[in-house]
Amino acid sequence: MIRFYLTFDVEDFINSRSTLALRNILEILDDRGFTGIFFITGHKAEELKEEKEVLNCLSDHIIGYHSSSHSVRPTIPEFTDIGNYKFAKKISKKRETSYIDPLTGEIKGKGGIKTLLELFSDKNIDLYRAPGLSWSPPHTEALIELGINKDFSTSLFPYPLQFKDISFFPFPTEQSVLGLLLKVRDMIKSSEAFLRRKEVPVVLLWHPSGFVNEKSWDFFYRKKNPRRLEQVPPLSETQRRKNFNTFSSILDRLSFFERATNIVKVKDSVEDVEKRNFEPNVMKEYDRIAFWVRKRFEYEPTHLKNHLKYFLDESV
Structure with missing residues (x-):
């Protein structure tokens, strides 16, 4: 069985068109009877307080957390980049339950995952994806204490596995229609080899902001925290329509293959997974995590490698 997870990172709290894009995505999913997984940041959760219709639509889907510190400095790989693992965990827990000032990076009262839990009080929010897929072990352990037990951030293993009280799901991918068709076609053609496995999970990833914005909504955070929040130019109406049509086509193809x-x-739930034996490649995972903060924020982690060794080696 090829199991598809339809996932969305909901981040842009500055450009209102991204919220409209989210509404369109929800309508397209609902039209086809598909359930999405929406990873929402703390800042976006604050904005969504005023979006009652969107919240009502989201209530029919799976809600995950996407951090209170998506782009604002210090980012997760920065504020956990200290030698004391336990203190990095303590800092993580504090920041992920707080509202982070988007201009200074300072804690300004309650927020983060607490805001998300208030917005969706009837849901058990236990999923997480790290911004930029750059996770940090002490941060992950702090999230476990906050009720997170499923993670969509790592590339440790190509199949879901449970490790240290958390189920890790495979690395997400952003798919074109052609890429998706070829992937499914090849799997079906090699069905004899395919059927030896219980399942092949495929995590698809979209950003609602990417449907409508000309460039990254958070570009101005890359050097340092900005003095003011800046809007980005919109994509042309033609390109926006094309993006939504492409998304609709992917869902239509999935619906056809499902029938x-x-x-x-196409999964409509996320269950816990069994424990599996595996041999983690610490250096490979370190290089992948560090890539995002190096490229986007020009930051070179100092303690991340040791944190990974501690987290992965301790219970292997």
């Missing part, structure tokens, strides 16, 4: 092949399933 016609009996080996494709």
Whole structure:
């Protein structure tokens, strides 16, 4: 069985068109009867307090957390980049339950995952994805204490596995229609080899802001925290329409494969997974995590490698 997870990172709290894009995405999903997984940042959760219709639509889907410190400095790999693992964990827990000033990076009262839990009081929010897929072990352990037990941030293993009281799901991918068709077609053609496995998970990733914005909504955070929040130019109406049509086409193809092949399933829930034996590649994961903060924020982690060794080696 090829199991598809439809996931969305909901981040842009500055450009109102991104919220409109989110509404369009929800309508498209609902039209086709698909359930999405929406990872929402603390700042976006604050904005959504005033979006009652969007909240009502989101209530039919799976809600995950996407940090209170998505782009604002210090980012997660920065504020956990200290030698004391336990103190990095303590800092993480404090920041992820707080509102972070988007201009200074300072804690300004309650917020973060607490805001998300208030918005969706009837949901058990236990999923997380790290901004830029750059996770940090002490931060992950802090999230476990806050009720997170499923993570979509790592590339440790190509199949879901449970490790240290948290289920790790495979690395997400952003797919084109053609790429998706070729992937499913090849899997079906190699069904004999495919059927030896219980399942092949495929995590698809979209950003609602990417449907409508000409460039990254958070570009101005890359050097340092800005003096003011800046809006970005919109994509042309033609390009926006094309993006939503492409998204609709992908869902239509998935719907067809689900009906016609009996080996494709678009998941409408996220269950815990079994423990598996695995041999983690610390250096490979370190290089992948560090890539985002190096490229985007020009920051070179100092203690991340040791934190990974401690987290991964301790219970292997």
